[in-house]
Amino acid sequence: MTKRVYNFYPGPCMLPFEALQSVHEACMNFEGKGMSLWETSHRTPGYEKLHNEAARLMMEVFEIPDTHEVLMLQGGGTLQFAMIPMNFLHAGTFAEYVCTGHWSEKAIADAKLVGDARVIADSRDRNYSYVPKGYPVSPDAAYLYVTTNNTIYGSELHEYPKTDVPIIADMSSDILTRRVDWSRVVLAFAGLTKNLGPGGMAVVIVSKDFMARNNRKIPAYLRYDIHSEHNSMYNTPPMFCIYLMKEVLEWTKRNGGLAAMDENCENRAKKLYAAMDAEPGYYHCPVAKEDRSRTNVVFHLPTAELEKKFVAEAEKADMIGLGGHFLVGHCRASLYNAMPMEGVDRLVEFMADFRENNPA
Numbered sequence: 001m002t003k004r005v006y007n008f009y010p011g012p013c014m015l016p017f018e019a020l021q022s023v024h025e026a027c028m029n030f031e032g033k034g035m036s037l038w039e040t041s042h043r044t045p046g047y048e049k050l051h052n053e054a055a056r057l058m059m060e061v062f063e064i065p066d067t068h069e070v071l072m073l074q075g076g077g078t079l080q081f082a083m084i085p086m087n088f089l090h091a092g093t094f095a096e097y098v099c100t101g102h103w104s105e106k107a108i109a110d111a112k113l114v115g116d117a118r119v120i121a122d123s124r125d126r127n128y129s130y131v132p133k134g135y136p137v138s139p140d141a142a143y144l145y146v147t148t149n150n151t152i153y154g155s156e157l158h159e160y161p162k163t164d165v166p167i168i169a170d171m172s173s174d175i176l177t178r179r180v181d182w183s184r185v186v187l188a189f190a191g192l193t194k195n196l197g198p199g200g201m202a203v204v205i206v207s208k209d210f211m212a213r214n215n216r217k218i219p220a221y222l223r224y225d226i227h228s229e230h231n232s233m234y235n236t237p238p239m240f241c242i243y244l245m246k247e248v249l250e251w252t253k254r255n256g257g258l259a260a261m262d263e264n265c266e267n268r269a270k271k272l273y274a275a276m277d278a279e280p281g282y283y284h285c286p287v288a289k290e291d292r293s294r295t296n297v298v299f300h301l302p303t304a305e306l307e308k309k310f311v312a313e314a315e316k317a318d319m320i321g322l323g324g325h326f327l328v329g330h331c332r333a334s335l336y337n338a339m340p341m342e343g344v345d346r347l348v349e350f351m352a353d354f355r356e357n358n359p360a
């Protein structure tokens with residue numbers, strides 16, 4: 001049995017072991033054909049079946065209605081920052097953005113290069129430690145852009161803004177952790193690297209009506225409608241990413257689907273925050289309580305030296321990836337769908353021991 005550690009990296013991150021195990025056969029002998037999937041043409045029935053099943057499972061597991069469709073696109077979450085305004089921020093219109101951290105900043109910077117992108121709410125004033133609320137959204141905005149979970153700063157949008165303006169959401173780090181009201185979200189995307197698979201690809205869930213409005217005067221590869229017409233095979237698709245995404249979605253379905261993922265996500269986060277809140281003088285989460293992320297738990301220790309020691313000792317105890325992002329420092333435990341509760345239990349135990357052995 002391969003040794004497995006508890007992996008708290010923010011993405012790429014821990015993936016279901018069963019999904020990883022299946023890669024060996026796909027790699028060595030895809031469908032018993034004597035060659036690997038990566039040596040197979042994407043125009044074969046075997047690959048097409050896998051490709052279509054990955055998109056279909058995404059629709060099923062994430063409870064997406066047929067008003068929307070799933071696209072599987074290269075470029076990771078990051079290319080979506082540019083594709084969204086290029087397709088939907090037409091000349092003479094404007095879009096509104098909520099800035100809640102590093103990834104929204106990047107989306108805003110790209111949108112501003114394309115057109116009239118306006119930031120209507122921003123939590124930079126307190127180092128992104130909360131999510132703005134109650135701001136007015138202009139009824140004639142082309143779309144409202146939000147980041148539903150801030151991977152680096154550890155905050156999450158628990159309630160969508162009340163507006164009739166079409167909402168576009170970056171769900172990279174909380175996709176498949178809760179139900180979405182698809183009547184309000186016209187486009188959602190996620191880089192694969194958290195709850196779906198390896199890097200290099202994004203899944204995009206887009207309303208067919210909204211997609212019909214996309215700009216036709218941009219290069220073909222950047223147009224959502226072109227990818228849709230070609231069933232996400234306008235060019236050779238990222239077959240490995242799609243293969244693993246399908247395996248991860250099958251695992252998600254076998255393990256209770258969206259409702260179970262939501263419940264597990266809640267339980268993991270509750271347990272870890274409760275342990276931290278019980279030691280307020282030692283472990284401290286800088287994020288406003290009501291905005292705390294359920295997938296990225298950011299915390300401080302009394303000194304930078306103790307934080308370094310904490311991360312190093314945790315690593316020795318097979319808990320990997322607890323250092324914070326270089327922009328923020330401190331510590332961060334990322335708790336995505338493949339993290340079992342035993343991982344959180346081990347971390348909580350370790351935190352209590354560490355505090356005992358390393359008084360401030």
Ligand code: PMP
Nearest residue numbers: 076077078103151172173191192
């Ligand atoms: N948005 C968010 C919220 C993210 O956390 C990330 C990656 N960590 C991205 C976008 C970018 O995704 P990718 O690395 O797939 O380009």
